[in-house]
Amino acid sequence: MPNTMRKTTTRKSASKAPKAQQHIGIVKNDPYLQPYEDAIRGRHDHALWKLGQLTQGGKQTLAEFASGYEYYGLHKTEKGWAFREWAPNATDIYLVGDFNGWKEKAAYRCKRIQGTGNWELLLDEDKMKHGDLYKMHVHWNGGEGERIPAWCQRVVQDDETKIFSAQVWNPAKPYKWRRKRFKANKSPLLIYECHIGMAQDAEKVGTYTEFKDNVLPRIVKDGYNAIQIMAIQEHPYYGSFGYHVSSFFAASSRFGTPEELKALIDEAHRNGIAVIMDIVHSHAVKNEIEGLGNLAGDPNQYFYPGDRHEHPAWDSLCFDYGKDDVIHFLLSNCKFWLNEYHFDGFRFDGVTSMLYYSHGLGEAFTNYGDYFNGHEDDNAICYLTLANKLIHEVNPNAITIAEEVSGMPGLAAKFEDGGYGFDYRMAMNIPDFWIKTIKEKRDEDWKPSSIFWEVKNRRVDEKTISYCESHDQALVGDKTIIFRLIDADMYWHFRKGDENENVRRGIALHKMIRLVTASTINGGYLNFMGNEFGHPEWIDFPREGNGWSYKYARRQWDLVDNHDLCYHYLGDFDKAMLEVIKSEKDFNSTPVTEIWHNDGDQVLAFMRGEIIFVFNFSPTHSFTDYGFLVPKGGYEVVLDTDAKSFGGNGFNDDSMVHFTNFDPLYAKDGKEWLQLYLPARTALALRLKHEDEEKQNNEQNKTKSH
Structure with a gap:
């Protein structure tokens, strides 16, 4: 009977031309993926098959399975x-x-x-x-x-x-949530990456309560709408930054109790702050007594056997994503943190390591063929896809972010389009670009065309989280942007009135780098705790090599609070920058439209909605009446990196409204010339004023004159 049915079907299909198969979504959006469409469909079908298996053909939901x-x-x-x-x-x-x-x-x-x-x-x-x-x-x-x-x-x-x-944890008074329902604001997502233990001034391990009382109010005041908390899952070694997890369902007790963590999340929600957890499912600590390394005499119970058992670079163990019990464990872990602690989503760590048998080590990833040559772990890809489906089934408004460096296509595309379902991917190319630029190029050689291309280098169907630097750049062995720009002069010339040229340069570029990165986002922007004001110290957790000191495993908030020092200039600018971005409705969906760039002048201008961003990266050349064609009207300055309140020279009169000049050649396009004074190494953001605003201002001015 089965053979007869197959033959009949074949004869019927041969009687008319076969219907052309429609390209899957991510291939429609990127024709260069067409040669790899079979592989893309294969991964998609694998996830569908596994989904059907785990849910018993739809008899239960994925959320019910992951309990x-x-x-x-x-x-x-x-x-x-x-x-x-x-x-x-x-x-x-x-x-x-x-x-x-x-x-x-x-x-x-x-x-x-x-x-x-x-x-x-x-x-x-x-x-x-x-x-x-x-x-x-x-x-x-x-x-x-x-x-x-x-x-x-x-x-x-x-x-x-x-x-x-x-x-045993069964308190007599379980925590009662004050804000039971919360919906994250993603337009845009402005993330403050943080670590509970090192968030205090004191040389010690900070607590959930201290973070809630002392640091969260700063984040709210600064204008961020999300925090991304590292090192929540229990880890035996504090210095691992939380990446060598031992107990996946336990919130680290070194920071306090479960109730205190819940109180922190609750308070964040009451202040409109989403709470994203840095989740580690890419590997696990090798410890046997504390962890899963040899739970019951079988070292492969949770992990791959043989050559794939250990991660060659991280001294850790690699989960076997081909086992249903392991998938059950990890999916349940995602649901647990969402339901039990009310986290609003996850930043998945080490996704590149999960995607490839090589963990991405020693691979260049220079063309599309490098993502589809058979060295990908289809089990891990399937798990990540199911994890995203589960998370959004439990909380449709949840946030998922992939930390992934190889550039795997479709990672942050919809599952229905053949993607893996992440909401965002980290734009890891951007911090690498800034490090390379600062290290290797003279200021005179910074090219606006290269900068503009890099900060917008992303797939059209995938949203990204842009950032200049994260915790990675703040660790011992690396340098933050401010330290690369200023180095030891931070210790000797950061008092107001004592700034040298190196400090003035660093302050100016620190602001410009952040503004050009944040103003070109298509999803979100991230900053690591303290970097917004140029925290001077690197991060070095207590270890034998530093005498188990907490001196560098903390944040010195007194520096930004001291207005005799220059740090507050950077912190104040960061706050003002976020206010400008949030002031433009639907900032994420407004196109980044280039107005002008000239690599010789080192000038760049682009528009988002009704805001024009203008940059002069030249270290020596200021320009008078530098002109651009823009929609006609009057433009008011809403942000000036050179303002004295941000540590600049204040060369522009930011109270002026800049009106465009008529040119008959461009009148039909509604464009006129906007001419600006552009001091060296500065940037401006200007907003188009509407006629009713101008009339109102004129009337107010008349009233004042009388």
């Missing part, structure tokens, strides 16, 4: 306590802890659920209490050891022994 955290781990029930763990290689599991003297006792022995790799223990309410420390004592053929449960939601470290343990 493992409600089953596994330790939970308080009406009858007492329920503990479950997936450990197929174990032969015996006991819970040991404060409640039984850390000894194996029959009452705390788990039972294997027949026909599965799951273990379960049901206990009466009096068998453990809130605050008790515990671990699993796992036995397997040939060995045994204490382990922290993979699904546990609370892990703490002993101050003296430094040993980590799981902790």
Whole structure:
């Protein structure tokens, strides 16, 4: 019967010309992808197949599938306590802890659920209490050891022994959310990347509460509408910046309690701030006692076997995205943070490492063929696609951002178009461009055409998060933009009145670099904590090499607060810059329209909506009556990098309205000449004034004159 059906279908299709297959969305948008359309469709179909398998052909939703955290781990029930763990290689599991003297006792022995790799223990309410420390004592053929449960939601470290343990967490008064529903403002998304522990002035580990009380108000005042928090998932080594995760469902206790983290997120929401979590699903710490490295005698339970087991550059373990149980673990992890803590989305770390068997190491990625030559991990691609579908199913307004350096096409395109479904991708080319430019080019050789091309270098169907520098550029071994520009003079000549030429140059370029980057975004803009005001110190976490010092693992807010120093100039400019961007309705969707560039003059001008941005990158040449053709009317200055309030010279009179001059050659296009004074190494933003505004201003001026 099946063979007959196939033959009949073949004869019918041969009787008329086959219908041409429509190109999938990302190929429609980029014809250069046509040679790779089969591979693109193959990845798309793989995700559809896996989605059908996990949801049992649609009998359940992906969100219902990704509910493992409600089953596994330790939970308080009406009858007492329920503990479950997936450990197929174990032969015996006991819970040991404060409640039984850390000894194996029959009452705390788990039972294997027949026909599965799951273990379960049901206990009466009096068998453990809130605050008790515990671990699993796992036995397997040939060995045994204490382990922290993979699904546990609370892990703490002993101050003296430094040993980590799981902790029973069932407070008498669970946190009550004041703002239960929140919708992130993405037009545009202005992200303040931050780290809880190093956010305080004091030389110590900061807390969730201190961040809420001391730092969050600064972020609100500065005008950002999102924070991206690093190092939330529990990690044994503080200096790993949170990237060597051990307990994926536990919020790091070194910063405080779950309730304190929830209070921070709640307060952010009450102030209109979205909270994005830096999530690490690209690898895991190798530790066996604290982590997943050898949970029950099988080092490959969660991770790839053989040559793909360890990450060659990160000294960590690589998840096996081909296992349904691993996908279940990771998808459940995404849903957990959204539901339990009300995070508004995720920035996925290390996506490049996930996409390729090589982890992207040593590869140039110079043409499209490099993304479709068979060295891609289809399992990881499928997982990322499903993760995006799940996250937006749980919260349709959620934000997902991919940290990806190779330029994989379709990463931030819609799933329906053959993409992987991220909302944004990090524009990682931009900070690399600025570092290379500052390091290798004289100021006289900065070309506006190259700058303009680089800050707009993105795929038409993918939104990006633009940034000049993130935490990556602030770490020991690298340099922030301000330090590359000024170096040691920051320590000796950053007091007002004592600035030398090197400091004045650095302050001017720091503002211009940020403005040209932020004003050309198509999705969002990101800044790392303190970089907005030119924080002078690099980040160096406590380690043996620095005597376990916290001196450089903090932020010196007193510098920007001290108006005798120059730091506040940069911080004030950053705030004013964001205000200008937010003042233009639907800034993201307004096209970036080039008006003029001249590499010889080092001048660039472009328009977004009713705002004109003009840059003179020349270090020595100022121009009088420099003209551009723009829509006719009057233009008022809304931002001037050279304003004295931002540490400039104040060469322009920013109270003037600049009116265009008629030219009959361009009258039919509605264009006239706008002529401006452009001091060297400065930038202006000007907004078109409407006639009713001009009339109102004229009437006010008349009233004042009388």
